[in-house]
Amino acid sequence: MDPELEAFIPFFPKADLTDPAAQRKGLADLAARVPPPDTTTMEIEDRTVPGDPGVPVRIYRPHGARGAVVWLHGGGFVMGDVDTEHPWAARLAAGSGAVVVSVGYRLAPEHPFPAALEDARAALAWTAAHTTELGVDPGRIAVGGHSAGGGLAAALTLWARDRQGPPICFQLLNQPQLDDRQESWSARNFTDTPWIDRDKVTASWRHYLGTTPATPYAAPARAEDLSGLPPAHIATAELCPNRDEDIAYALRLLQAGVSVELHQWPGTFHGSQALLSAGVSQRQIAELSAALRRALTD
Numbered sequence: 001m002d003p004e005l006e007a008f009i010p011f012f013p014k015a016d017l018t019d020p021a022a023q024r025k026g027l028a029d030l031a032a033r034v035p036p037p038d039t040t041t042m043e044i045e046d047r048t049v050p051g052d053p054g055v056p057v058r059i060y061r062p063h064g065a066r067g068a069v070v071w072l073h074g075g076g077f078v079m080g081d082v083d084t085e086h087p088w089a090a091r092l093a094a095g096s097g098a099v100v101v102s103v104g105y106r107l108a109p110e111h112p113f114p115a116a117l118e119d120a121r122a123a124l125a126w127t128a129a130h131t132t133e134l135g136v137d138p139g140r141i142a143v144g145g146h147s148a149g150g151g152l153a154a155a156l157t158l159w160a161r162d163r164q165g166p167p168i169c170f171q172l173l174n175q176p177q178l179d180d181r182q183e184s185w186s187a188r189n190f191t192d193t194p195w196i197d198r199d200k201v202t203a204s205w206r207h208y209l210g211t212t213p214a215t216p217y218a219a220p221a222r223a224e225d226l227s228g229l230p231p232a233h234i235a236t237a238e239l240c241p242n243r244d245e246d247i248a249y250a251l252r253l254l255q256a257g258v259s260v261e262l263h264q265w266p267g268t269f270h271g272s273q274a275l276l277s278a279g280v281s282q283r284q285i286a287e288l289s290a291a292l293r294r295a296l297t298d
Helices: 020-032 086-096 115-129 148-162 185-189 198-209 243-255 279-297
Strands: 042-049 055-062 068-072 099-103 141-146 170-174 232-239 260-269
Touching: 042 086, 042 115, 055 086, 055 115, 068 086, 068 115, 068 148, 068 279, 086 099, 086 279, 099 115, 115 141, 115 148, 141 148, 141 279, 148 170, 170 279, 185 198, 185 243, 232 243, 232 279, 243 260, 260 279
Parallel strands: 068 099, 068 141, 141 170, 170 232, 232 260
Antiparallel strands: 042 055, 055 099
16 A cells, blocks of 8 residues: 555545435535635535536636536445535546536435436536536537446446447546446455445445346446547546446447546545645646546647
């Protein structure tokens, strides 16, 4: 493990997804302690976009933005909102120069699949219909997310492909949660890794799927056909249960003719970029922003 990250392990909170309500409060407390981002270069607005029910979003508009990303927070499908995501969404907007539409999708187990995906679809449809208001090019709309949000972003690209729109030009997937089967080497063997391990991933999928059988729109790794999807940037953490399913998904995208940039971060664990003082975390955040900037401005 990266020594700067390892020094924080005794102080890093334990995640126990058997009690989602308690974990939501813990994540909110953790996010509140993150150093605030610099938002002087952007306008920030909270809105509710049409959906069933309406979907809360927080919009970050850097000056001179040309593209936008529909951004989906992490939290194992059971925790997180636009407030807990604020430190990361604002940094992504500042670093990429893109409009970030941060989505407060409904959470499991109260709202199992497909509720979160329906909310993500509503946010994408609203963004595509309001490019003039947002001041962005309708051909420069990306989707992205971290962890469970990365899985939702991947599912959203599959859905948009199958429904012929709205058009997505790029997918930014950071340590995405893609495969409920948990059959990869990392999913089977990482049983005591920091923050997220096999048991917590199992609990996350159980809350999200409920009694519904998994489909590719719930677990994108189940999709048989990955052709026709937008280019992807996939980032993985070495000590993360999701690592191998993410690498396998990247390889399958490549084999399907989809352009992929794959970045495996050595010495890191799932969500470790929250430790902002570590050099590797700073590089991770900078690289995600740079990848989005390249995709939306080149």
